[in-house]
Amino acid sequence: MTNQERFIQIFKEKITREGSDKLLEFLQKSDFFTAPASTRYHGACEGGLLQHSLNVYDCLCDILARPRMKELYGISYSDESIAIAGLLHDICKVNFYKVSTRNVKDKTGHWTTVPYYTIEDPLPYGHGEKSVYMISAYMKLTRDEAFAIRYHMGFSGTEDVGNVGRALEMFPLAYATVCADMEAAFIMEGKREG
DSSP, rough: OOOOHHHHHHHHHOOSSSSHHHHHHHHHHHHTTTOOOOSSSTEEEETTTHHHHHHHHHHHHHHHHHHHHIHHHHHOOOHHHHHHHHTTTTTTGTEEEEEEEEEEEOTOOOOOEEEEEEOOSSSSSOSHHHHHHHHTTSHHHOOOHHHHTTTTTTTGSSSHHHHHHHHHHHHHHHHHHHHHHHIIIIIIIOOOOO
16 A cells, blocks of 8 residues: 555545545645655655655554553544544645755766755745644634644744643643654654664
8 A cells, every 4th residue: 555545545534524525635636645744854755745644643643542641641532633633734835845956066076966845835824823724724623633733843843932832731632743743753754873
């Protein structure tokens, strides 16, 4: 099964609320399945955004399935909420990256033209808030889902740190999504030495 087939299968099985079919249609017409996740960090390759979205979903499922989360903290979310937060947190990156070229010296010192990703944002509305905005054009989000997507960057974003802390405390799905996003980006997809 390809990443695209897996994404679509999870999406259709887990996300069934009104408007979800139109959102999936939008994603299939966009560059979501081929776009990178960044210009030069995690997932800076064709299909990187799709892979990252699946990785975050898998990590989020694992985090929320821990007995400690359910038994000690009483935290439980529907499969639909988990799929929405995990799969759609970075929808703001749809139609966001473009391929350009630049000249670099190769190992022998000769100049060569190589492709690279650049940003061309047709909707400069932030990051997490842009994802919430884009999803909301198709279907309603619960408050937990909206805050999880809005604050999925945690303290590494440009938000007021007080707001981030309050959001993570008030909305456990937001906390879990931050952890899943960091695990996916830095451990699964990042470059580690040694």
